[in-house]
Amino acid sequence: MEDISREQSDSSSLLQMRGIVKQFPGVRALDGVDLDVRAGEVHCLLGQNGAGKSTLIKVLAGAHQPDTGEVLLGGEAVKLANPTAAMRQGIATIYQELDLVDGLSVAENIFLGHEQATFGFTRRGEMFAATRKLLARLGHGEIRPSTEVGRLSPAGKQVVSMARALSHEARLIVMDEPSAALAHDEVTNLFRIIRELTSQGVAVVYISHRLEEIREIGDRVTVLKDGRTVAVGLPARTTPTATVVSLMTGRNVEYVFPPRPTGGFGDEVLKVEDLTVPGVVSGVSFTVRAGEIVGLAGLVGSGRSEIMEAVYGARRATGKVTLNGRPVKLGDTSHSVRIGMGLAPEERKAQGLLLDQSVARNITLASLGRYSRFGWLNRKLENAEAERLVKALDIRPPDPNRPIKTLSGGNQQKAVLGRWLVEGRKLLLLDEPTRGVDVGARAELYALVRRLADEGVGVLLVSSEVPEVLGLADRVLVVREGRIVHEAPATELDEHHVLDLVMDATPSHG
Amino acid sequence: MTVGQDAGGPVPAARVRGMLARPEIGALIGALVVFVFFASLSEVFRSPAGIANWLDPASTLGIMAVAVAALMIGGEFDLSAGVMTGSTAIVTGLVATRLGWNIWLAIGVSLLFAVLVGFLNGYLVMRTGLPSFIITLGSFLMLQGLNLGVTKLLTGTVLIRGLADVPGYHSASMVFASTVSVFGGAFRVSVLWWIGLTLLAVYVLRRTSFGNWVFSVGGDVRAARNVGVPVVRTKITLFVTTAVAAWLVGTITILRLTSIQANSGIGQELIYIVAAVIGGCLLTGGYGSAAGATLGALIFGMVSQGIVYVGWDADWFKFFLGAMLLVAVLTNQFVRRYAEEAKR
Numbered sequence: 001m002e003d004i005s006r007e008q009s010d011s012s013s014l015l016q017m018r019g020i021v022k023q024f025p026g027v028r029a030l031d032g033v034d035l036d037v038r039a040g041e042v043h044c045l046l047g048q049n050g051a052g053k054s055t056l057i058k059v060l061a062g063a064h065q066p067d068t069g070e071v072l073l074g075g076e077a078v079k080l081a082n083p084t085a086a087m088r089q090g091i092a093t094i095y096q097e098l099d100l101v102d103g104l105s106v107a108e109n110i111f112l113g114h115e116q117a118t119f120g121f122t123r124r125g126e127m128f129a130a131t132r133k134l135l136a137r138l139g140h141g142e143i144r145p146s147t148e149v150g151r152l153s154p155a156g157k158q159v160v161s162m163a164r165a166l167s168h169e170a171r172l173i174v175m176d177e178p179s180a181a182l183a184h185d186e187v188t189n190l191f192r193i194i195r196e197l198t199s200q201g202v203a204v205v206y207i208s209h210r211l212e213e214i215r216e217i218g219d220r221v222t223v224l225k226d227g228r229t230v231a232v233g234l235p236a237r238t239t240p241t242a243t244v245v246s247l248m249t250g251r252n253v254e255y256v257f258p259p260r261p262t263g264g265f266g267d268e269v270l271k272v273e274d275l276t277v278p279g280v281v282s283g284v285s286f287t288v289r290a291g292e293i294v295g296l297a298g299l300v301g302s303g304r305s306e307i308m309e310a311v312y313g314a315r316r317a318t319g320k321v322t323l324n325g326r327p328v329k330l331g332d333t334s335h336s337v338r339i340g341m342g343l344a345p346e347e348r349k350a351q352g353l354l355l356d357q358s359v360a361r362n363i364t365l366a367s368l369g370r371y372s373r374f375g376w377l378n379r380k381l382e383n384a385e386a387e388r389l390v391k392a393l394d395i396r397p398p399d400p401n402r403p404i405k406t407l408s409g410g411n412q413q414k415a416v417l418g419r420w421l422v423e424g425r426k427l428l429l430l431d432e433p434t435r436g437v438d439v440g441a442r443a444e445l446y447a448l449v450r451r452l453a454d455e456g457v458g459v460l461l462v463s464s465e466v467p468e469v470l471g472l473a474d475r476v477l478v479v480r481e482g483r484i485v486h487e488a489p490a491t492e493l494d495e496h497h498v499l500d501l502v503m504d505a506t507p508s509h510g
Numbered sequence: 511m512t513v514g515q516d517a518g519g520p521v522p523a524a525r526v527r528g529m530l531a532r533p534e535i536g537a538l539i540g541a542l543v544v545f546v547f548f549a550s551l552s553e554v555f556r557s558p559a560g561i562a563n564w565l566d567p568a569s570t571l572g573i574m575a576v577a578v579a580a581l582m583i584g585g586e587f588d589l590s591a592g593v594m595t596g597s598t599a600i601v602t603g604l605v606a607t608r609l610g611w612n613i614w615l616a617i618g619v620s621l622l623f624a625v626l627v628g629f630l631n632g633y634l635v636m637r638t639g640l641p642s643f644i645i646t647l648g649s650f651l652m653l654q655g656l657n658l659g660v661t662k663l664l665t666g667t668v669l670i671r672g673l674a675d676v677p678g679y680h681s682a683s684m685v686f687a688s689t690v691s692v693f694g695g696a697f698r699v700s701v702l703w704w705i706g707l708t709l710l711a712v713y714v715l716r717r718t719s720f721g722n723w724v725f726s727v728g729g730d731v732r733a734a735r736n737v738g739v740p741v742v743r744t745k746i747t748l749f750v751t752t753a754v755a756a757w758l759v760g761t762i763t764i765l766r767l768t769s770i771q772a773n774s775g776i777g778q779e780l781i782y783i784v785a786a787v788i789g790g791c792l793l794t795g796g797y798g799s800a801a802g803a804t805l806g807a808l809i810f811g812m813v814s815q816g817i818v819y820v821g822w823d824a825d826w827f828k829f830f831l832g833a834m835l836l837v838a839v840l841t842n843q844f845v846r847r848y849a850e851e852a853k854r
Binding site (some may be wrong): 029061063082083084087095097098099100101102103104108111112113114117120121122123164166 | 717718719720722724725726728729730732733734735736737739796797832
């Protein structure tokens with residue numbers, strides 16, 4: 001690969017990591033990683049799942065010790081022996097899970113582990129004042145220091161995490177997918193805060209799967225692949241997407257969507273008439289035909305997920321829903337499954353997976369009836385079917401007995417979709433199917449969804465990523481404030497047009 | 511979408527809900543109901559002598575419940591807490607009567623013993639990563655066997671007696687086992703220990719770094735570790751605290767009775783957990799209150815004596831205790847859900 005552009009360390013480097021190697025039993029997670037971050041820049045870290053991003057940031061956070069390699073901070077070699085040591089050096093890490101304790105107040109969370117205390121007794125007044133100052137600096141003076149963190153929204157929690165980073169007088173803040181849990185306008189606010197911080201000389205290492213975000217907020221990009229640095233310091237705004245993706249995957253993959261079928265679609269599978277969820281969805285009607293992928297585009301809170309959940313029966317609703325001409329009992333998910341619906345929910349980990357159970361178990365879960373007689377499971381049959389599906393779905397590693405939590409996000413999602421690959425499914429509901437899935441694995445998921453459709457299944461898709469809806473769906477329904485405001489074949493729409501429709505007359509509380 | 515709460519402070523209704531969301535609210539309501547109930551049925555129950563009478567069992571239980579509540583907030587259990595009240599008393603008793611040491615020295619030895627057992631419990635839990643339920647179940651059974659075996663081996667009986675003749679008994683008894691007369695009620699000094707420890711625990715949990723650490727290691731141990739909270743030290747300290755609380759109760763017991771049974775304290779460990787849960791502790795950790803645990807102990811004391819005062823058969827006591835537990839937990843859950851609605 002000729003794109004490697006190792007720069008000579010210049011004096012403006014805040015952080016330099018050189019030749020970092022980290023070996024775990026059976027895996028070489030980092031195999032000579034270099035990273036160079038300047039003060040006041042947003043440095044994006046890109047790489048597929050398993051490329052070594054999480055291990056690298058854990059080394060930075062002091063949670064892992066590298067086997068070889070050196071870390072220089074401001075030109076001096078430092079040893080980050082544990083999280084506290086890293087924070088003392090001014091490196092703060094905001095993990096995706098945010099690391100907040102719900103039962104403690106905002107101020108207590110911010111100063112957790114470095115309380116302002118005299119002989120162990122906390123100086124509350126001081127901590128409250130400092131908290132107010134930090135929150136104001138982040139533009140969120142309205143969050144009260146005494147509020148229990150468990151009562152804040154995800155965006156509020158993120159602000160608290162950032163305030164905590166600032167409270168350590170961080171010179172370098174590492175953010176692991178900070179936008180994953182945020183709605184569109186909250187991401188805008190996040191970027192405002194990041195710009196504020198960098199203008200004060202703080203460096204930010206930003207990790208995200210969303211290339212659009214990296215273009216918007218990033219200054220330079222470092223790409224990791226298989227535990228190695230394959231590109232250092234690419235300009236974030238001007239490097240072509242194709243270059244970035246090919247660096248990440250090592251092959252020339254475009255943001256590939258499978259081709260749409262040339263022929264027409266089959267009969268109407270799903271017919272929704274006047275579906276209403278009080279306060280969220282008002283009088284929505286649409287259809288999905290066999291073999292067709294219908295995409296719902298809309299902002300978080302527009303009602304797009306609620307429409308899907310109501311169709312599936314996971315939410316109380318009124319209206320008329322028919323599947324292959326048979327009326328669907330609203331609010332009864334087990335009936336929905338029995339007559340041929342399948343849902344891959346948005347929060348895969350919370351709603352869709354038994355994390356400690358095997359891959360096989362997770363795949364066959366929804367169709368256990370198929371392998372049982374008089375309530376007794378036929379394990380042999382179940383395992384054989386699971387094995388077949390693991391192969392068919394190309395789940396890696398191809399071991400049906402592995403606990404599913406040890407798989408990457410993309411492979412977990414394949415297993416969730418695999419549940420519905422068993423015969424007899426008529427309608428598949430996909431809510432954010434590629435959230436937390438890297439670019440390479442996305443293409444495989446898209447192909448899988450299309451394959452299901454080609455087998456005659458109707459697919460209803462919800463995604464907050466407009467290009468995904470436009471690329472994968474055949475027909476797009478634009479949802480705004482609980483109504484379908486536009487409907488068109490995907491080929492007749494472009495991203496700009498959809499975004500306009502989606503955000504038109506932005507709701508007041510929005 | 512709002513990020514935080516409104517800037518101008520909560521409206522009154524929200525404030526009421528915020529108050530209701532406190533963990534000890536269920537226990538507070540429960541304690542008031544139980545008090546009014548028995549006080550209206552029995553005149554003795556509300557007399558100073560009666561109050562002194564039901565505060566006594568509440569006090570020794572309360573000392574333990576507060577420590578156990580802190581441990582539970584920190585995300586751990588200690589099933590050896592009950593038997594430890596017996597073990598520490600036995601150590602004191604054996605050292606004082608067999609070696610003839612001054613009682614204060616004997617108490618000091620058993621304090622060291624308690625610290626050691628608490629440390630071992632905590633160390634094993636942290637070192638092995640096994641659930642504290644299992645580790646302390648092991649130490650519970652071992653101590654139970656030791657209590658009986660060692661006592662029988664050295665005294666030939668299951669009872670250690672003769673504490674009153676040991677040097678220093680009088681002064682030690684003053685500190686741990688005396689009674690104070692107030693308005694004609696003979697109040698045990700253990701009530702003062704209980705109140706003092708409750709205040710200390712409430713203050714430490716809510717107003718010190720250590721208190722924050724306790725909530726964080728119980729609520730989200732990974733987060734605590736990532737921000738540099740000394741997780742191992744915090745949890746071991748909690749186990750040691752529980753063992754030391756058991757030492758205090760054991761000392762109170764042996765000085766009061768001047769003797770100790772080899773099976774003393776066994777079976778109490780679950781009562782401590784019951785009191786803590788009535789007081790609002792979650793079994794999952796990270797949530798709870800020392801004041802609530804104390805109120806739980808108070809309910810326990812009032813019911814145990816109240817049943818006698820109103821002339822019911824004391825055999826029913828456990829039934830009431832169980833019912834109280836369920837009612838308190840359901841109330842807590844209901845109230846919390848109501849309070850949670852405030853944020854939606």
